[in-house]
Amino acid sequence: MELNYEIITDEEIETCRDLCNELMAFQKSKAHITPELFDHMNFDTRMVPSVKNAIHNYIVVVKDGEKIIAYVYSNISPKEAYSNDFATFFDLTSVQKKNVGCLSQFYIKDEYRHYGIGSKLFNMSMEWLKQFDNVEDYFIFVSNGNDHALEFYKYKGFSVSHTILDGFITVLRK
Numbered sequence: 001m002e003l004n005y006e007i008i009t010d011e012e013i014e015t016c017r018d019l020c021n022e023l024m025a026f027q028k029s030k031a032h033i034t035p036e037l038f039d040h041m042n043f044d045t046r047m048v049p050s051v052k053n054a055i056h057n058y059i060v061v062v063k064d065g066e067k068i069i070a071y072v073y074s075n076i077s078p079k080e081a082y083s084n085d086f087a088t089f090f091d092l093t094s095v096q097k098k099n100v101g102c103l104s105q106f107y108i109k110d111e112y113r114h115y116g117i118g119s120k121l122f123n124m125s126m127e128w129l130k131q132f133d134n135v136e137d138y139f140i141f142v143s144n145g146n147d148h149a150l151e152f153y154k155y156k157g158f159s160v161s162h163t164i165l166d167g168f169i170t171v172l173r174k
Contacts, residue, residue: 002116003062003063004062004063005061005062005120007060008059008060008061013047015067015068015071016028016043016068017101017107018046018068019071020068020105021042023105023106026107029141029146031145031168032077033165034166034168038143040110047073050075051075054076055076056132058072058075058125058129059073060124060125060130062108062117062121064112069112069124070112071107072105073123074125074129075107079092079098082100082102087165089139089141090161090162097135099132101130101135102138102140102141103138104141105140106118108121119152119156122152122156126156136174138173140171141169141171142172143169143170144169144170153172159172159173160172
């Protein structure tokens, strides 16, 4: 295994297309609450709009040789971006600053889990997010059924805040 961690630009997000679509399929396979909501979630409906609407983006891909095996996408966005037609993700009045940080997407191919890749990507994202002085609140949204991710984020210091969409998504906050 020859792992390389590479920060990519917004213009290079196409690199994440296949893994993002794998993430959506993985989340649907784990979901026990309205899994059909994932039917219209993919790279074009989730990652592309998020990258375009964010103030700052941070995308890291992990390659084993030339094969992309993992990625993480974090962003800084106006808090209002998290109240839309799909859902209101948190009480906007509970956030004092104008912007929030979000670890938005995180996926590692199954055969590459348990090698410390997740911890490294998580730490890279948190270091990046914390460099913004105008952000105090950090969020992670975990789809129902993804218990391993939920426990991982709790172990890393995030706390469950609440659920939305009748339990479809668990909101974690730090």
